[in-house]
Amino acid sequence: MAQKGNLMTVRRDVRVVDATLRDGGLVNDFKFTDEFVNALYRANVAAGVDYMEFGYKASKELFDVNKFGKWKFCDEESIRGIVGENNSEMKIAVMADVGRCDYKTDIIPKFESVIDLVRVATYIHQMPSAIEMIEDAKAKGYEVTCNIMAISKVRESDLEQALEMLGQSHVDGVYLVDSYGSLYPEQTRTLSEQYVAFGEKYGKFIGIHAHNNQQLAFANTIEALANGVSYLDATMNGMGRGCGNCSMELLLSFLKNPRYNVYPVFRFLQNEMLALRESGLTWGYDIPYLLTGKLNQHPAAAIAAMKEKRTDYAQLYTELLDHD
Amino acid sequence: MAQKGNLMTVRRDVRVVDATLRDGGLVNDFKFTDEFVNALYRANVAAGVDYMEFGYKASKELFDVNKFGKWKFCDEESIRGIVGENNSEMKIAVMADVGRCDYKTDIIPKFESVIDLVRVATYIHQMPSAIEMIEDAKAKGYEVTCNIMAISKVRESDLEQALEMLGQSHVDGVYLVDSYGSLYPEQTRTLSEQYVAFGEKYGKFIGIHAHNNQQLAFANTIEALANGVSYLDATMNGMGRGCGNCSMELLLSFLKNPRYNVYPVFRFLQNEMLALRESGLTWGYDIPYLLTGKLNQHPAAAIAAMKEKRTDYAQLYTELLDHD
Numbered sequence: 001m002a003q004k005g006n007l008m009t010v011r012r013d014v015r016v017v018d019a020t021l022r023d024g025g026l027v028n029d030f031k032f033t034d035e036f037v038n039a040l041y042r043a044n045v046a047a048g049v050d051y052m053e054f055g056y057k058a059s060k061e062l063f064d065v066n067k068f069g070k071w072k073f074c075d076e077e078s079i080r081g082i083v084g085e086n087n088s089e090m091k092i093a094v095m096a097d098v099g100r101c102d103y104k105t106d107i108i109p110k111f112e113s114v115i116d117l118v119r120v121a122t123y124i125h126q127m128p129s130a131i132e133m134i135e136d137a138k139a140k141g142y143e144v145t146c147n148i149m150a151i152s153k154v155r156e157s158d159l160e161q162a163l164e165m166l167g168q169s170h171v172d173g174v175y176l177v178d179s180y181g182s183l184y185p186e187q188t189r190t191l192s193e194q195y196v197a198f199g200e201k202y203g204k205f206i207g208i209h210a211h212n213n214q215q216l217a218f219a220n221t222i223e224a225l226a227n228g229v230s231y232l233d234a235t236m237n238g239m240g241r242g243c244g245n246c247s248m249e250l251l252l253s254f255l256k257n258p259r260y261n262v263y264p265v266f267r268f269l270q271n272e273m274l275a276l277r278e279s280g281l282t283w284g285y286d287i288p289y290l291l292t293g294k295l296n297q298h299p300a301a302a303i304a305a306m307k308e309k310r311t312d313y314a315q316l317y318t319e320l321l322d323h324d
Numbered sequence: 325m326a327q328k329g330n331l332m333t334v335r336r337d338v339r340v341v342d343a344t345l346r347d348g349g350l351v352n353d354f355k356f357t358d359e360f361v362n363a364l365y366r367a368n369v370a371a372g373v374d375y376m377e378f379g380y381k382a383s384k385e386l387f388d389v390n391k392f393g394k395w396k397f398c399d400e401e402s403i404r405g406i407v408g409e410n411n412s413e414m415k416i417a418v419m420a421d422v423g424r425c426d427y428k429t430d431i432i433p434k435f436e437s438v439i440d441l442v443r444v445a446t447y448i449h450q451m452p453s454a455i456e457m458i459e460d461a462k463a464k465g466y467e468v469t470c471n472i473m474a475i476s477k478v479r480e481s482d483l484e485q486a487l488e489m490l491g492q493s494h495v496d497g498v499y500l501v502d503s504y505g506s507l508y509p510e511q512t513r514t515l516s517e518q519y520v521a522f523g524e525k526y527g528k529f530i531g532i533h534a535h536n537n538q539q540l541a542f543a544n545t546i547e548a549l550a551n552g553v554s555y556l557d558a559t560m561n562g563m564g565r566g567c568g569n570c571s572m573e574l575l576l577s578f579l580k581n582p583r584y585n586v587y588p589v590f591r592f593l594q595n596e597m598l599a600l601r602e603s604g605l606t607w608g609y610d611i612p613y614l615l616t617g618k619l620n621q622h623p624a625a626a627i628a629a630m631k632e633k634r635t636d637y638a639q640l641y642t643e644l645l646d647h648d
Contacts (some may be wrong), residue, residue: 007510185509185543186331188551212552214574215536219509221544226510249611250538252617254508266637269611272633274635285609287573294577311598313590 004228010257012231015050021071022095023240027283030069037082039272045088047266054079055094059102091116098122098129110141121147124154127162131169132303138170146177152182152296165203174204181213181293185223194228207231210246213283213293217246237273242299243289287313291320327550334581337554339374345395346377346419347564351607354393361406363596369412370588374571378403383426415440422446422453441467449480451486455493462494471499475504476620491526498528505537506620512544516551531555534570537617539609541570556597561597562614567613611637615644
């Protein structure tokens with residue numbers, strides 16, 4: 001497939017999605033202050049970001065509301081407390097995990113909600129449940145994506161079938177998700193071509209959500225972009241689970257469309273993100289994350305090693321080899 | 325040009341060059357302990373690294389030997405103090421900067437030296453001097469590369485002419501050097517194709533030396549590799565001027581040739597590199613470096629800002645805009 005666009009021009013299909021609260025919330029159990037969330041909302045609007053994801057629609061049966069900040073649940077009133085009627089051009093997104101969400105009751109009809117986009121996150125073996133959630137959210141009036149996680153562990157024939165199921169559904173877009181941060185740009189290129197060919201066949205847009213275990217989150221994101229992927233996830237200073245995501249400051253520095261403006265992002269980083277770091281929260285490239293990324297494993301063991309402040313990398317590597 | 329090799333196979337032309345002492349020396353004025361350098365030498369040999377660059381052959385007329393560690397000068401006896409006769413398969417490299425080196429006297433005949441490779445670093449406007457240095461080192465019996473720096477600011481027609489001059493010389497290899505860390509993988513691809521086409525025409529190998537201002541040093545390195553570049557520079561934990569280089573641990577985790585072994589690198593990181601960090605040395609991705617990378621500027625202003633511990637990124641950005 002030929003490259004789409006080049007470094008001098010603008011692709012009108014591109015959408016930037018800020019996932020700071022949702023993926024970053026996995027770092028601090030979603031305990032962001034209202035001041036932080038307000039500032040993030042204003043920075044995103046000023047920067048021309050297209051969507052801001054506020055968090056998860058997690059089940060209050062499964063998760064204790066006292067143990068997590070409110071952005072794990074994203075009640076309608078919580079979001080409205082920040083955005084009011086959202087009189088901006090930026091759209092509001094939430095994520096709903098298959099099997100961890102009471103979507104029938106917790107996702108209300110669109111005409112009553114300030115949310116625009118529901119992102120259904122699923123593992124590939126949960127596709128039938130994902131399709132049910134997708135159709136529920138579409139019937140309620142939302143824009144809907146399906147984010148197939150941990151794609152680096154998925155067999156091509158299973159992916160082909162999952163995409164076929166999504167092609168028959170009313171989903172608007174499908175995400176390529178490198179949950180383990182283990183994809184190299186060569187693999188991102190091949191996968192992007194597969195997703196984009198599917199998207200062109202069925203009229204669905206394609207997105208990418210990358211992790212930075214091998215310092216490739218930004219590289220994979222712009223590689224996918226060059227191959228026709230249009231919805232690009234990023235987070236402020238790359239904040240996200242484990243080693244984090246594609247950094248918003250890198251992505252907006254790269255994009256040439258004058259609708260994007262990286263200056264408010266730099267202001268947000270200095271005013272808000274530095275304080276999060278100083279409060280003791282950690283994310284970003286570090287050796288334990290590289291190890292799980294290289295081994296194509298879930299980052300859980302790396303996150304545990306970081307919590308224990310382990311720096312015996314060689315020993316950790318041999319332990320992780322036994323997980324294979 | 326078609327991709328060379330793939331993710332399952334091995335490219336026999338690949339050579340890994342450890343530049344930790346040389347580029348990392350720009351962080352600490354080359355003041356590494358002998359214990360560190362010894363451990364690095366042993367780790368590189370154990371990891372299967374092909375070349376270890378010990379530092380610069382800097383002029384003692386121009387630079388005060390009391391202000392810098394010995395690896396800025398790389399006297400023969402300094403290197404022999406670490407490697408003896410270098411009874412290993414790994415080769416020894418040094419860098420010689422055009423205009424900052426007394427190469428006629430300081431680079432001794434190869435038969436008297438344990439050095440194998442002289443890397444001549446030059447800006448494009450210094451090509452005639454570079455050619456003189458190259459021919460001097462070749463006549464003395466060394467393997468020689470020419471590292472054309474700051475390529476992201478060079479006009480294509482000038483580069484074409486510089487490569488033509490090198491084609492007529494006895495140089496063995498030519499390096500693509502992204503001194504400002506401003507190249508995107510798309511640009512690295514195009515430049516690699518140009519360098520590799522030149523290399524195939526004149527029988528020269530091509531190398532890449534990347535910087536990490538935009539978290540793209542590793543991505544650009546493997547992108548160049550996929551396009552036929554074979555000499556790959558990396559440093560331990562990415563240590564290098566400003567935001568540093570392609571990380572050795574990432575590169576060796578990526579390469580599939582069983583001659584490489586990343587395990588000794590992890591051991592070196594835990595035993596030696598962590599202590600350098602704890603001693604207060606800083607390198608790696610940070611916003612000031614992104615700013616100069618994005619703006620395709622020399623990192624000097626970013627390094628100064630980091631030294632002053634500036635975190636007023638938005639203000640810094642507007643100041644840097646005025647440098648353009």
